Amino acid sequence: MKRLIPKKLYIPFTYKVMIPYLILVLLTDLLIGYISYTMLIQSRTEMAETNIRTAMKQAKSNIEYQMDEIQRMSNTLFTSLTFQNALQFEGDELGVMLKMKDDIIPQMKAPLQLYGNNIRLVLYTVNESMLEVPGDNMATPIHRRDYYVLSHHSIENSEWYKAIAGANQDNLWLQIDTDQQHNNISHFRKLVSSSGLSSTIGYVRVTARFDELLGNFDAFPIEQGMSLRLIDTALDSVLYERGTIDEQASESAYLSVREQIAGTSFVIESLVPQSYLNKDASRMQRAIGTVCLISFLVMAFIGFIVARVSGKKMKRIVTLVQSFQEGNFHKRIGFTGNDEFVHIADSFNKMAISIQDLIKNVYVQGLQKKQAELDVLQAQISPHFLYNTLSTIGSLANLGEVDKVTRMVKALSKFYRLTLNGGNAYISLEEELEQVEAYLDIQRVKYADSFKVYFDIEPDIVQETVIKLILQPFVENIFKHAWFGESIAIRITGRRLDNRIELKIIDNGIGMRPETLKKMLFNTTESDGYGLKNVEERIKLRYGSDFGIRIGSIYGAGTTVQILLPLDNEEIRQE
Numbered sequence: 163m164k165r166l167i168p169k170k171l172y173i174p175f176t177y178k179v180m181i182p183y184l185i186l187v188l189l190t191d192l193l194i195g196y197i198s199y200t201m202l203i204q205s206r207t208e209m210a211e212t213n214i215r216t217a218m219k220q221a222k223s224n225i226e227y228q229m230d231e232i233q234r235m236s237n238t239l240f241t242s243l244t245f246q247n248a249l250q251f252e253g254d255e256l257g258v259m260l261k262m263k264d265d266i267i268p269q270m271k272a273p274l275q276l277y278g279n280n281i282r283l284v285l286y287t288v289n290e291s292m293l294e295v296p297g298d299n300m301a302t303p304i305h306r307r308d309y310y311v312l313s314h315h316s317i318e319n320s321e322w323y324k325a326i327a328g329a330n331q332d333n334l335w336l337q338i339d340t341d342q343q344h345n346n347i348s349h350f351r352k353l354v355s356s357s358g359l360s361s362t363i364g365y366v367r368v369t370a371r372f373d374e375l376l377g378n379f380d381a382f383p384i385e386q387g388m389s390l391r392l393i394d395t396a397l398d399s400v401l402y403e404r405g406t407i408d409e410q411a412s413e414s415a416y417l418s419v420r421e422q423i424a425g426t427s428f429v430i431e432s433l434v435p436q437s438y439l440n441k442d443a444s445r446m447q448r449a450i451g452t453v454c455l456i457s458f459l460v461m462a463f464i465g466f467i468v469a470r471v472s473g474k475k476m477k478r479i480v481t482l483v484q485s486f487q488e489g490n491f492h493k494r495i496g497f498t499g500n501d502e503f504v505h506i507a508d509s510f511n512k513m514a515i516s517i518q519d520l521i522k523n524v525y526v527q528g529l530q531k532k533q534a535e536l537d538v539l540q541a542q543i544s545p546h547f548l549y550n551t552l553s554t555i556g557s558l559a560n561l562g563e564v565d566k567v568t569r570m571v572k573a574l575s576k577f578y579r580l581t582l583n584g585g586n587a588y589i590s591l592e593e594e595l596e597q598v599e600a601y602l603d604i605q606r607v608k609y610a611d612s613f614k615v616y617f618d619i620e621p622d623i624v625q626e627t628v629i630k631l632i633l634q635p636f637v638e639n640i641f642k643h644a645w646f647g648e649s650i651a652i653r654i655t656g657r658r659l660d661n662r663i664e665l666k667i668i669d670n671g672i673g674m675r676p677e678t679l680k681k682m683l684f685n686t687t688e689s690d691g692y693g694l695k696n697v698e699e700r701i702k703l704r705y706g707s708d709f710g711i712r713i714g715s716i717y718g719a720g721t722t723v724q725i726l727l728p729l730d731n732e733e734i735r736q737e
Contacts, residue, residue: 176473180465187461191454202446207417207439214419218432221390222421224377225430228279229335229423232349232368235273235283236333239366240353245269249363250355252291262293262311270309279374280304286314286365303344304371314365326350335426337401338367345372345402372402376430387435396427407433479506486514548574554608566607573603581631587704589630591623591656591663598633598654605641612649619656623663628727629704635697636667636723644671644721658729662709665725674715701727 239245248265251258270283282297282304295311317323322338333351341348346369353364372392389405407416417434482493494514495507551574558567577600580593589597595617602615633654640652653668694711701710705728715721 175476176469180469184458184462184465188458191457195450195454198450199447203439210434210439211417211419214417214432214434218419218421218430221376222423222430225375225392226424228370228375229349229426231277232281232370235277235368236349236351236366238273239269239285240351242269243356246353246355246363249287249289249292249353250357252289255291255293258291258293262295266311267295267309270311274307274309277307279370280306281371282308282310282367282369284310284312284367284369286312286317286367288314288362288364300369301340304346304369317365335428341369342401346370347372347375347401373404376402376404386438386441388438389433391431391433393429393431394427395429401428407435479510482510486517548578551604558607570604570607573600573607576600577604587629588627591619591626591628594628594630594633595619595624595654597630598637601634601637609641613645613652614649615652615654617654619654620658623656623658623729626663626729628663629700632697632701632725632727633665633667635694639694640667640669640671640721644669644673646672659726661729663727663729665727667723667725668720670720673717673719673721675717679713679715697725701725 244265248261251261253261266285270285274281274283282300284300290313292311292313294313295309297308297310298306300310320339322336326332326334333349335347335349337346338348338350340346348367348369350365350367352362353366355361355363376390376392387405387407389403389407391400391404392402393399394401415436417436417439419432419434421430422428423430479495482495485493494511551570555567555570555574558570577597580589580597580600605613637652637654640650644650651670653666655664655666655668657664694713698710709726709728711726712724713721714724
């Protein structure tokens with residue numbers, strides 16, 4: 163069998179002359195395109211980063227301004243003596259009501275009217291005589307400016323209040339109650355009496371919305387994958403987030419821009435995807451790529467025309483050489499003029515004549531020798547099996563076993579009909595299996611069905627053509643050498659492995675020792691058969707050294723014979 167050699171890429175010589183030039187043009191185009199694209203990406207990234215940083219500074223200024231306003235609001239209440247005295251007033255209900263109406267409520271409503279955004283101002287009083295002024299439900303989102311006067315008992319059992327009181331903290335920005343749920347933040351501080359006792363007379367809580375603290379979001383393209391977050395670095399937690407990011411993406415997929423909020427542990431962070439930074443550059447990338455591609459194609463077309471015109475004669479020579487490779491040795495080349503191509507043509511014609519002579523003197527003789535070797539191997543089949551079978555038939559006839567004689571004669575006739583096969587060396591796998599079945603029918607009469615045979619052949623390979631007598635010798639060998647008990651089981655399998663056919667003969671007989679297996683493989687003159695090495699040589703002569711048989715055996719456990727054949731053989735197609 164011919165070895166499959168990968169076909170080398172054919173490039174005409176005139177084209178090879180153009181290749182270095184085209185490579186130079188391609189490298190130049192790629193270099194120019196890469197530099198242009200890189201500069202554009204860098205410029206776009208710097209511009210986008212500058213815009214984002216400007217927007218971040220604006221958001222930072224806005225939140226600092228809003229927080230300062232809220233801080234001044236609480237400072238006003240903290241430093242107002244009138245407000246402090248009113249919180250500490252104790253009297254009848256009418257007096258308390260008048261105090262709240264004249265000194266508490268006005269000082270709470272005044273900063274609310276001056277503050278532009280929607281907030282909630284809550285006063286928690288320690289004075290038990292103070293009346294409560296409820297506002298909107300604090301568990302709902304903030305939709306307007308509102309104020310509350312509540313008793314400190316409403317918060318003294320909450321976890322956040324216990325944590326603040328336990329740590330003796332004051333003047334804090336934090337998220338409490340439903341702030342996180344509604345994206346709010348609260349400023350919380352104690353009100354201390356200035357009478358000298360420094361006792362706590364109440365608490366002020368101002369709750370604002372994050373989106374109003376941060377201001378306008380138009381400068382942040384949230385819909386294009388950007389994310390804006392407010393992070394508390396002290397707690398390492400995200401207080402507010404606008405937009406979403408891909409958690410599976412790497413850190414390099416986003417540009418991170420941060421701004422620290424003065425006087426707090428808060429940081430504004432903006433995560434900008436690289437796809438947003440590079441979105442404008444993609445158009446220029448396509449334009450640069452198109453220009454470079456057109457330039458390269460134009461130069462390649464020019465080179466192709468030049469190579470085609472100058473290499474016409476050489477291409478004709480190559481075409482005729484290829485026809486020689488296909489077995490056509492009758493074509494000749496005729497060039498006019500007196501140049502190198504004419505000399506090449508003359509030499510080529512002389513070579514063609516020499517090749518034809520070599521085919522007659524060497525190749526045909528080689529084929530005849532190969533066929534003679536195959537015929538010799540085929541002729542090595544010993545008539546010993548025939549003698550034994552005929553002897554068995556004679557014994558059965560003497561005993562009057564007419565049915566068994568008939569079965570054996572029919573099986574023997576079918577066996578040798580398939581063996582002779584009209585002188586053809588090839589047979590279908592289906593017929594090869596029929597031959598094995600005919601041999602087994604003879605053995606069933608002799609051994610009274612004391613063995614079992616199982617076939618497992620893939621249907622799509624049964625019509626494939628193989629050389630004859632490749633399975634029966636191994637089945638016969640099982641009856642001669644492997645059987646050691648009262649019965650034996652044989653399994654014959656066949657399947658397709660890519661471009662090969664794998665056949666296996668498996669038995670559970672006595673098996674073979676390594677030295678016995680070696681002797682069987684290399685002995686071609688056995689007295690009771692024609693040797694397993696005979697099958698190996700016939701396969702290799704027909705198909706090549708890549709195919710053949712392999713035998714594996716374990717003494718006391720059984721033997722497996724593997725036969726590898728080509729699925730599509732050129733020699734079979736030709737015959």
